[in-house]
Amino acid sequence: MKREQWGSRTGFILAAVGSAVGLGNIWRFPYMAYENGGGAFFIPYLFAMLTAGIPFMILEFTLGHKYRSGAPKTLRALNNKFEWLGWFQVMISAMIAFYYVVVIAWAISYAYFAFTQAWGEDSNAFFFGEFLGVADDSAPSKLGSLQWHLLLPLCLAWAATYFATYRGVKGGIERINKILMPLLFVMVLLLIGRIIFLPGALNGINWLLEPDFSKIWDLKVWSAAYGQIFFTLSVGFAIMLSYASYLPEKSDINNNAFMTVLMNCGFSMLAGIMIFGALGYMAQAQGKDLTDVVSSGVGLAFVTLPTAINLLPAPGIMGPLFFCALMFAGISSHISIAEAVTTGLMDKLGWSRPKTATVFCSVGLVVSSLYITQGGILLLDLVDYFINNIALLGSCLVELLLVGWLCRLSDFKAHANRLSEFSIGLWWTVCIKFVSVGILLIILSNNIKTAF
Ligand code: PHE
Ligand code: NA
Numbered sequence: 305m306k307r308e309q310w311g312s313r314t315g316f317i318l319a320a321v322g323s324a325v326g327l328g329n330i331w332r333f334p335y336m337a338y339e340n341g342g343g344a345f346f347i348p349y350l351f352a353m354l355t356a357g358i359p360f361m362i363l364e365f366t367l368g369h370k371y372r373s374g375a376p377k378t379l380r381a382l383n384n385k386f387e388w389l390g391w392f393q394v395m396i397s398a399m400i401a402f403y404y405v406v407v408i409a410w411a412i413s414y415a416y417f418a419f420t421q422a423w424g425e426d427s428n429a430f431f432f433g434e435f436l437g438v439a440d441d442s443a444p445s446k447l448g449s450l451q452w453h454l455l456l457p458l459c460l461a462w463a464a465t466y467f468a469t470y471r472g473v474k475g476g477i478e479r480i481n482k483i484l485m486p487l488l489f490v491m492v493l494l495l496i497g498r499i500i501f502l503p504g505a506l507n508g509i510n511w512l513l514e515p516d517f518s519k520i521w522d523l524k525v526w527s528a529a530y531g532q533i534f535f536t537l538s539v540g541f542a543i544m545l546s547y548a549s550y551l552p553e554k555s556d557i558n559n560n561a562f563m564t565v566l567m568n569c570g571f572s573m574l575a576g577i578m579i580f581g582a583l584g585y586m587a588q589a590q591g592k593d594l595t596d597v598v599s600s601g602v603g604l605a606f607v608t609l610p611t612a613i614n615l616l617p618a619p620g621i622m623g624p625l626f627f628c629a630l631m632f633a634g635i636s637s638h639i640s641i642a643e644a645v646t647t648g649l650m651d652k653l654g655w656s657r658p659k660t661a662t663v664f665c666s667v668g669l670v671v672s673s674l675y676i677t678q679g680g681i682l683l684l685d686l687v688d689y690f691i692n693n694i695a696l697l698g699s700c701l702v703e704l705l706l707v708g709w710l711c712r713l714s715d716f717k718a719h720a721n722r723l724s725e726f727s728i729g730l731w732w733t734v735c736i737k738f739v740s741v742g743i744l745l746i747i748l749s750n751n752i753k754t755a756f
Contacts, residue, residue, distance in 0.1 A: 320547055
């Protein structure tokens, strides 16, 4: 059977950007930048982008394009003994898919609540108490009862991914991304356009951008920059490789990789301006210091920002806009994670796409219900910590070692250059073989040390 293909180059790039732009860009990047030197963080960040992000993206696009299969089969084509890494990546992707979807489900609920700010004055008590049903008297080791009101949004979130993976590359994934990505971009611009004119917003943005150059000499800052780059680009995870396996024969690999990375990092900047604008306004409105309101992750999106939305003009418009943006960013990433698993299984088991998508999404729905129990958030935190700090970086490192050191890297370089407008040379080889590997070794060993 002929492998499916993207309908257009724009379709592929939007899908790849859709995968890269996710929750991480909105709730992780702004805080990272603020914490690690503000404007000065852009130096290590751009450096990480050029020496790790873009080279790794080119490598994944090349592997997918050259071998036209998901991660397990591609790695097997390189060497029989590498197949396990492909399956490890597929397994971790499945684990991510099972909890990432839960956050999308929360965003769906909150988009609905936002019309009336149903979270009320105390957004913290609402989120943990009423919404998640975390019972403070229950032992943290217990999952407790299922929160039934979260089941509908969870089903809706899975339905979007099911539609995309069931319909396939052109009629599903590409079609959804062609709608969601432009919408996401416009929504964020609308939010920024309103937020920057609010009193205090520019202070917030200044806080984010003000460079603290003393941090440049801190190893932690560099490690944060590289960690963020690997996470934000969804590389080293079977994902970009799977998407590239559907590229037509004539495709400009190097150019596509540059576009994807630049658009993702550009979006992160926009998100930073949006978030810090809103935080700056909130701090001023509440007469607080910015350091008292700044936060990241779940707390930022579901506790701090709802309070900020309460204070905004036209909260019934700005609130739904923000949570729909979060939802769209999440769904497009979730689809890519699910597709990495679907392709891997289809290649190997010879199942049809509809069958594979149906089995994976139904199993996914059941497993992800674990996270909508009373103790679900504790489990989610634990899995998320392990994946981001250890599994993801470990997988990147092993992939670079196997492909960079045990295969002929020059073959891949030739493959990428054959079809591309501009060629990559020594820079690429050095970054893949030495810079990325070295940096990953440092960050990973440090993370393992702190985890245990
Ligand atoms: N890149 C996505 C983000 O920034 C998340 C992601 C990570 C997706 C790893 C897939 C794999 O949120
Ligand atoms: Na991203």
